[in-house]
Amino acid sequence: MLRSIRLIKRVANFSRLANPHEVNPKVPDWFKSSDYIESRFIGSEPQQVKEMLKTVEANTLDELVDKIIPKEIRSEAAFQNPDNFPDAIPESSMVQHLQTLANKNKIFKNYIGQGYYGTHTPYVILRNVLEDPGWYTSYTPYQAEISQGRLEALLNYQTVITELTGMDVSNASLLDEATAAGEAMFLANSWFEKKKFFVDNHVFPQSIDYIKTKAYYLGIDIVVGDAKTYDFKDADQYCGVLVQSPDNLGEVHDWSDLFKHTLKDAKLLKVIGTDLLSLTINKTPKDQGANVTYGNSQRFGVPMGFGGPHAAFFAVEDEFKRKMPGRIIGISKDANGKSAYRMSLQTREQHIRREKATSNICTAQALLANMAGLYATYHGPQGLQKIANRVNCLARSFAKLAKSLGLVVKEGRIFDTVVLHNTETLQEYLHYNAQINVRKVGQDTIFSFDETHTVQDIEDLFNHLQHYSKKKADFMSVIQKVIPYKSERAPFMQQKVFNSLHSETEMLRYINYLRQKDVSLTKSMISLGSCTMKLNPTSFMLPVSFQGFSQLHPFSPLSCTQGYQELTENVEKWLCDITQMEAVSLMPNSGAQGEYSGLLCIRKYHIMNGQKDRNICLIPISAHGTNPASAVLAGLSVVPVNVVDGYVDLNDLNKKIKENEKSLACIMITYPSTYGVYEDQTKKIIQLIHEHGGLVYMDGANMNAQVGYTSPGYLGADVCHLNLHKTFSIPHGGGGPGLGPIAVNKKLAPYLPGREHSLGSVASSLFSSASILPIPYSYFGQLGRQGAKKCTAMAMLNANYLMKSLKNDYKVLFTGQNGMCAHEFIIDIRPIKQESGITEEDIAKRLMDYGFHAPTMSFPVPGTLMIEPTESESKSELDRFIEAMKNIKLEIEKVKNGQYDKNDNPLKNAPHTQDQVINSGWNHKYSREEAAFPLPYVLQRGKVWPTVSRINNAFGDRNLICQCPSVSDYQQ
Incomplete structure (x- = not known):
């Protein structure tokens, strides 16, 4: 069902983007542009590079690379077709070029639907979350003490999902709606261990496609049929039944009879795919008897973006929480008894469970989940219902108008989608004559409405239908008869956070209040091995918000997607070149x-x-x-x-x-x-x-x-x-x-x-x-062949510079030829633990007091730290990290020789919050200055304060609380 947009092969011609004199050796250097990204992307100045090369005992980067990469695996022509790669393009030229590509995409008035809808991203969220590096450059919140802001936002998101779906537990997002449907199918299979799974034929076709893919390779038999008429006499052979409401044709169903009566005694998983906005006025999946529900939160303020990224939601009854895919955010307490957020049930993480995993989900859609949660917070329950009622009234008005012109409208309760039967030429008529995109299924035309549509849009459609049908009717007399449905919902989202932040002033302050709690790349290096936390240049990020990229529906006609066609062709070509x-x-x-x-x-x-x-x-x-x-x-x-x-x-x-x-x-x-x-x-x-x-x-x-x-x-x-x-x-x-x-x-x-x-x-x-995709497109275009290659060499230089600087203080676990590492290295904390009782976790938490996020902890080897600095960090930042790690080693020595108490020392008590340090009851056996300002640069740069002390992980797992506190909880 997915539409291919391959028309012709497009070869990018970038020669016009750069001044041809740039590469002419006869032109004096002072006439050449300085508007290139390479020197800004790579953190260290040339003199700093020389100093680091001296430390790693190499004269040049090429000599360093020769010492690191074995000849047996070195390719002299590492790019498959070097001529395909542009020379580096000036930063401003690339931004202009991407604006040109975005403008080639035609943003027609859109009524396609099928899981993707127009939405108004509140500008306060657009500017201060999606476009704010304080939100988009942070890492997965494994170090919860310096991730409290986004953890709170994700808990809000989970609460929105559980409130709207009626379910007990939600995760903090999955990848997209189709893969979430596949996860539901696999959960059913792993829970009940049966090899048949039923899918209603009115589920979104892209979800059915993915379910079939996943099931085929697992040997699961997928039966697709009409759940309303299917004879479930063999229900016990199925591990699950999946239905949808509103479905692919827009009908709102109440599946209570199927789930609570027909399948009441069947041992199978009952799954409903649904739409969050519809749930503000329609019956919850839980009330209909579902065990699991899933869907997409895209229409909660996240642009369609030609398909993504969007946060899928997934929520379950309590008994399924330990097998639910994805991450769950919960509330625990810190060492001082203060409430604190963390990722709960981390033993469910799939890289930990390895072949015993119930999913392979690692990355989710946290940034987009935060946007959706903040959207719901900003509008509140009344605001969401108002949007839902308005969308529903637009759809029902259009249905009545179509009927008034003699067109045949699909019967049934609808939310946002109207089906006009036997209108096979209407889609082409609207596209070519009115620049309107709709969906066509067989001989029917489908119109899906969203919050971006207006009464004027309905009137314009009506006028086109009059021309198409050659009939007339009175517009105003029809729409005046449409009033909102009576809501089937009990009050929801009554928590304080959803009912107190509706002004932009309050929302802006809340967003920044959350952001300031977190360590991101805006504050310091994040040296996570295997995760490559490098610079995300502003010029790379800008095009993501260009309307031509952000507002396009993924199932738009080919004639509307010329810019994306060119962009994707080039990204694919460059990835082929890099990988050969x-x-x-x-x-x-x-x-x-x-x-x-x-x-x-x-x-x-x-x-x-x-x-x-x-x-x-x-x-x-x-x-x-x-x-x-x-x-x-x-x-x-x-x-x-x-x-x-x-x-x-x-x-x-x-x-x-x-x-x-x-x-x-x-x-x-x-x-x-x-x-x-x-x-x-x-x-x-x-x-x-x-x-x-x-x-x-x-x-x-x-x-x-x-x-x-x-x-x-x-x-x-x-x-x-x-x-x-x-x-x-x-x-x-x-x-x-x-x-x-x-x-x-x-x-x-x-x-x-x-x-x-x-x-x-x-x-x-x-x-x-x-x-x-404009981000890697910019990476390739602005760095070019030589810049991309230099990034690799600089990543290796930075890693080896750190390793050589720390190897006398910490045991380096593995090295390659000539005692060198690649782009990351592992230090072994197990001998330190044996000698002093200080663990890798103690060091990770203590680094927060120095203003740093910890390296990757206990992966791939338990009891270790894996460090990867990336090419974007400067020698100055690397030196601060070295200074911090060396000072921590001195602190460990003080524990070993008895200068620090084995239990009451800066490492075991780390991190230290501002509350602790200024508290008059300070009674530790070391000073406040040692706790909070262990080195001069910490004070000079501005202290990054963890907002909670060390979190009690075991308490959080034993007492799983993964929703916002209720109003009564706040009062208590």
Whole structure:
């Protein structure tokens, strides 16, 4: 059902974007533009680079790279078609170019619907959340003490979902509506362990497509039929039944009879897909007997963006909470008994559960969930109902007007969608004569209304219908008879936060109150290994808000999408060049979905070649944690491969290959590995797998250490995914959005979505999170070949500079050739714990007192910290981090030698809040200054105060509270 927009191949011509004299050696240097991003993107000045090179014992960046990357895996021509890549384009020229592309997209009046709707993003949210780096550059809130702002916002979002759906527990978002439907199907299958699942035929077609894809590779039989008429006499054979209201044709259903009577005693999961805005006036899924409900929060203030990113919602009855996919935000308490937010039930995190995972969700859509939650907060329950009633009245008015002209309207209760029967030529008439886009199903024309539509729009449609039908009626006399439905809802969203922030002044202050609680890249380096928290340049971010990119419906006619066609063609082409692969799909909307999609390509390849029994996936224990989860969801059985000193154990690999030779499907390799080293035996490993009939999936999360020097295609991999939110500067957004396209070689190209032997859809729309594609487009265009390559070298320089500066204080766990690391490295805290009792968590929390977010903690090796500085950080910032880590080591020494008490010391009590430090009852065995201002720069730069002290994780898990307090709770 997803529409391909491939018309012609477009080759970008960027020569006109730069002054041709820029590359003319005869032009004196002082005439050349300084408006290039490279020197601004890379944090260190040339003199600082020289100083760092001296520390790592190299004279040049090229010499450093030669010391780090083994010759066996080094590609001299790391770009497949270097001529495809533009030379670096000036910053202002690229912004202008992207505005031109956006203007090529035609924003006609839109009534397409099908899960995507026009919405008014309140400007206070647009400017102060979506466009504010304090919100979009923060990381997933694992370090909760410095993430209290976005955690509160996400808790608000969860509360909105549970209030509107009636469910007990909501997560803090999923990827999109179709994948959320697939998660419901898999939850049913894993809960009841039965291999049949029923889907009503009026569910959105993109959701049915994804469910079928996911079910096929898991061996689940999907039965699609009309739930209103289907005979469920064999209901006990099903693990679940999924229906929707309002459905694909706009009808609002009450599924109470089906769920509470027909299926009352059946052991199956009852699922309703729904629409949040409709739930402000219609009966809740819980009241209809559902166990699970899902949908999309896009119409709560998040632009359509040609398909995404948007936060899907997913809510369940209490008994299913421990198997629910995604993250749950909850309330615990800190060391002083103060309420504090955190991610609850973290043992559910899929990278922790590995092959036992119930989902492979890692990145969600936190930034967009926060926008949707703030939208609901800003409008409040009365405001939301007013919007819903207005949309409903517009739709019902249009239905009555169409009837008055003799047109046949589909009967049934509607919310926002009207179906006109037997109007097969109306769609083309409206598109070409009135610049209006509607949806066509068979001979019917479908109109979906949203909050952006007006009475004038209805009148314009009416006038066109009069011309089309050649009949007349009185507009005003019809619409004056339409009044809102009587609401079926009991009062909802009665909590204080939803009923006190309706003025822009109050909302602006609340947004900033939340933002100030969090550490983001606006405040300091975030050295998270494996997560690549690099600069998200402002000029890269600007085009995301351009109307031509943000307001386009993903199912718009091809003639309206010329700008996006050109943009996606070029991004795909450049990703092919960087990976040295044949073809790319931009559909996967997260890194984990990229893993999943790549594995599905491998599975489809084996099936099409008559080897459907190849179902073993070898995964070295040095691979990313979501790899095993993705493999299981692709219907593969995981066999782990040992690692010795950071390298894949070839003896164990050969053993596992021989044991599984006839059923070997693939191996999953993370390169460089999560241990931070380039393995020189990678080509040999790949050759071994190919010799035994398997294929090779390469996890591209660490592509920041490959670009310009090697590539998955050069190494021999068959498929890789690329985390555009890591290497290519799409921001992490406090836990999402992500984008994880896959690149494949020639043998797998036919199995990509939309290709000859498509594996099926893996997202709701063809390009999933399309509206953030201008960001990597800018990355490639503004940096060019040489700039992108230099970023890789600088990432390695920064990592090795940190490693060399800290190796005398902390044990470095793994290194590659010449004692060097790749773009990240691991320090081992286990010996420190054994000697002093200080743990990696103590160090992580103490870093907050120094103004830093902690490195990645206890992954991939328990008891360690994995550090990745990225190329965007300056030597000055790296030196501050080094100073902090060295001073922390001195504090640890004081614990060891008894200067600090083993239990009452700055590390065990970290982080320290302002409340604690100014409290007259201070009674610790160290000073307030040691606690809050351990080094001079902390005071000089301005203190970043954690707003809560160390949070009690166990208490939060034992006492799961994942909704906003009620009014009575506030009073207590």
